[in-house]
Amino acid sequence: GAVVSQHPSRVICKSGTSVKIECRSLDFQATTMFWYRQFPKKSLMLMATSNEGSKATYEQGVEKDKFLINHASLTLSTLTVTSAHPEDSSFYICSARPGRSYNEQFFGPGTRLTVL
Amino acid sequence: AQTVTQSQPEMSVQEAETVTLSCTYDTSESDYYLFWYKQPPSRQMILVIRQEAYKQQNATENRFSVNFQKAAKSFSLKISDSQLGDAAMYFCAYRSRNNDMRFGAGTRLTVKP
Numbered sequence: 001g002a003v004v005s006q007h008p009s010r011v012i013c014k015s016g017t018s019v020k021i022e023c024r025s026l027d028f029q030a031t032t033m034f035w036y037r038q039f040p041k042k043s044l045m046l047m048a049t050s051n052e053g054s055k056a057t058y059e060q061g062v063e064k065d066k067f068l069i070n071h072a073s074l075t076l077s078t079l080t081v082t083s084a085h086p087e088d089s090s091f092y093i094c095s096a097r098p099g100r101s102y103n104e105q106f107f108g109p110g111t112r113l114t115v116l
Numbered sequence: 117a118q119t120v121t122q123s124q125p126e127m128s129v130q131e132a133e134t135v136t137l138s139c140t141y142d143t144s145e146s147d148y149y150l151f152w153y154k155q156p157p158s159r160q161m162i163l164v165i166r167q168e169a170y171k172q173q174n175a176t177e178n179r180f181s182v183n184f185q186k187a188a189k190s191f192s193l194k195i196s197d198s199q200l201g202d203a204a205m206y207f208c209a210y211r212s213r214n215n216d217m218r219f220g221a222g223t224r225l226t227v228k229p
Binding site: 091093 | 153160166
């Protein structure tokens with residue numbers, strides 16, 4: 001089956017620093033990638049949708065200047081949390097879909113971010 | 117905006133028994149997809165089953181089946197012959213034609229030996 005990887009799996013950083021999370025589709029080309037945030041014992045909340053080569057579309061309430069998303073290739077999307085604060089601590093999950101009409105999304109294993 | 121509601125925060129089932137998890141959704145669209153995902157403690161999202169809205173036949177995957185009631189906007193998941201490995205968070209999800217996937221709040225399933 002299709003595999004999506006995320007790196008790192010967990011990261012701890014100091015408040016005010018920036019953190020980059022990578023999401024890769026390993027055996028397929030992902031025209032669309034999604035970034036979700038999940039708080040403990042909560043559901044996945046869609047943060048943004050990105051299509052390769054174009055700007056990401058952010059959900060209402062998500063600061064695009066704080067959560068920078070780059071989808072530079074068909075196999076790689078990055079999420080950069082800029083000037084991280086403790087309230088940004090969360091579990092971030094990426095998801096990728098092979099094609100616009102394909103009805104399944106494949107999920108990465110997630111990245112746990114802890115901001116001290 | 118589409119919403120997905122899972123009204124059961126927690127469910128429990130005896131091993132080998134059957135359990136049904138509920139999900140309702142709200143949409144004005146006629147063409148969409150519905151999914152059930154399993155999230156074990158590893159936090160990896162695993163697709164359990166999916167249903168295309170235009171298909172009247174309920175989807176089935178081994179011990180997992182759905183009861184899709186389009187008019188009622190209901191999409192329940194039935195797990196038969198429950199196994200200890202079925203214990204996890206289960207999320208109902210909706211995907212519309214504009215490609216956004218939305219999740220319900222989740223149901224934590226416990227399987228008792």
